[in-house]
Amino acid sequence: MDILHTAAELHARLAHGGKIAFVPTMGNLxxxxxxxxRIARQHGDTVVASIFVNRLQFGPNEDFxxxxxxxxxxxxxxxxxxxxxxxxxxxQEMYPTPQVYRVNPxxxxxxxxxxxxxxxxxxxxxxxxxxxxxxxxxxAVFGKKDRQQLKIVRGMVQQFNMPIKIIPAETVRAxxxxxxxxxxxxxxxxxxxxxxxLYRTLRWVATEIATGRHDYANLEADARAExxxxxxxxxYIAIRHGLALRIPHPEGYDHPNLLIVLGAxxxxxxxxxxxxxxxxxxxxx
Numbered sequence: 001m002d003i004l005h006t007a008a009e010l011h012a013r014l015a016h017g018g019k020i021a022f023v024p025t026m027g028n029l030x031x032x033x034x035x036x037x038r039i040a041r042q043h044g045d046t047v048v049a050s051i052f053v054n055r056l057q058f059g060p061n062e063d064f065x066x067x068x069x070x071x072x073x074x075x076x077x078x079x080x081x082x083x084x085x086x087x088x089x090x091x092q093e094m095y096p097t098p099q100v101y102r103v104n105p106x107x108x109x110x111x112x113x114x115x116x117x118x119x120x121x122x123x124x125x126x127x128x129x130x131x132x133x134x135x136x137x138x139x140a141v142f143g144k145k146d147r148q149q150l151k152i153v154r155g156m157v158q159q160f161n162m163p164i165k166i167i168p169a170e171t172v173r174a175x176x177x178x179x180x181x182x183x184x185x186x187x188x189x190x191x192x193x194x195x196x197x198l199y200r201t202l203r204w205v206a207t208e209i210a211t212g213r214h215d216y217a218n219l220e221a222d223a224r225a226e227x228x229x230x231x232x233x234x235x236y237i238a239i240r241h242g243l244a245l246r247i248p249h250p251e252g253y254d255h256p257n258l259l260i261v262l263g264a265x266x267x268x269x270x271x272x273x274x275x276x277x278x279x280x281x282x283x284x285x
Contacts, residue, residue, distance in 0.1 A: 001079050003086045007134050010087050014136070017084075018045030022137035024128060027051040028068040029077050032172035032180035036141045037081040039169050043139045049078055050087040050131055052094060056102075057123030068185055087135065094130060102126045105152050108245055112262060113148050113273070116235045124149060125156055132162060140164055145171040145179050147262060147275045151245055171274070173199070179274045186270040194230060195272060198263055201226055202276040205239065205261045209278045216248060227265050235264040235271070242277060 004010050014020060021044025023036045040047045051074060058064035071088070078086055102122050108114075109121035132140070140157075142150045154166045172180045177199040178192075187195055201223045208219055216239045223237040241248050242260040262275040 001075070001083055001086055003075065003088060005089055006093055007089075010085070010134055013085055014046065014048070019139070020044055020046050020048060020135065020137045021139040021141065022048045022050070022131075022135045023141050024050045024052075024131050026053045026067065026182065027074050028070050028182040028185065029074045030180045030182065030184075032143060032145070034077055034081050035172050036143060036169050037078065037083055039167060040139065040141045041082065043141075043167065046084045047082070048085040048087060048135050048137065049083050050135070052089055052127070052131070054123060054127040055091065056099060056126055057120050059117055059119065062117070068182060094127070099126060103129055103156065106155060108148070109152055112236060112238060112245070113264065116264065121149070121152055125152065128153055129156065129160075132164060137164055139167060141167045141169055143169050143171060145181065145274065147260065148245060179272075181272065183270055183272070187267065191267040191270065194267060197227065197230055198232070198265055198272055198274050199276070201237070202261045202263050202274055205237065206276045206278045209239065209259055209261075210256050214251065216250065223263070232265040232267060235266070237261070237263045
C-alpha cells in the first residue's frame with residue numbers, strides 16, 4: 001500500500017490507475033470501514049482510502065482534539081484489505097489558506113443532524129468535494145449508518161455533474177446490534193452494555209409502522225421516552241421518507257416500504273446515531 005501525503009504524490013500515483021474506487025474516512029477504522037474497502041475492491045482497479053480528521057465539520061464544543069487517531073492500526077487494517085493507496089494529508093495540504101469558499105448544502109442539511117450540529121454538513125460537503133477533486137474517483141463508497149450524509153453527498157454529486165457513482169453500503173453491527181462507529185470507543189463498559197438500546201428502539205418503531213401504525217408523532221414520542229427512561233439524552237427520533245428524508249404524510253399515505261426511522265442520542269458524553277429501514281433494503285440502491 002502506498003501512503004501518500006500530498007496532492008502531487010496522489011496525482012502521480014493515480015495517473016494510470018484505471019477505474020478508481022474511493023472510501024473517505026476520518027480514521028480510527030473498524031470493521032464497518034473495512035467493509036467499505038471490500039465493496040470498493042469489487043468495483044475498482046485501484047482502491048483509494050483517505051484518512052483526514054476534518055476540522056470544518058466539528059462544532060466549537062465538539063471532540064476534534066480528542067477524536068481517536070489510530071494511524072498505525074488503521075494502516076494495518078487497510079493493508080489486510082489490499083487497499084492500494086492511502087491518502088493521509090496534513091491539514092496544511094487540505095487547507096493551505098483559510099477555507100472561505102464552502103459548499104452550501106440544501107435545506108435538508110439544517111434538519112436532523114444539522115439541527116443539532118450547525119454547520120456540520122457545510123464542513124462535510126466542502127471536504128468531500130475537495131477530496132473528490134484530488135482523488136478523481138469513478139466510484140465512492142459511503143455507509144448507510146450516516147444516512148443523511150449519504151443523501152446529501154449523493155445530491156451534491158448529481159447537482160455538480162460529477163462523474164462519480166456513489167455506492168451505499170449496509171451498516172455493519174456488533175453481535176448485539178450496535179452500529180459500529182469510531183466514537184463507540186468513548187463508551188464506558190456500562191454504557192457499551194446499554195448502547196444497543198438505540199437500535200432496538202428504532203427497530204420497535206419500524207415494526208410498529210410495518211404492522212399498520214400511522215400515528216408517527218406518538219411513535220416518535222414513545223421512542224424518545226423509552227430512551228430517556230434509561231438515561232439517554234435524545235436529540236431526535238424521526239420517521240422520514242427514505243428516498244428524500246422528507247416528513248411522511250401524517251395520515252400514513254406513504255407506503256411503509258419507503259419509510260426509515262432515524263435516531264440520535266447520547267449516553268454520557270458519547271453521541272450515537274443509527275437508522276433502520278421499515279422494510280430492510282427498500283430505500284437506497
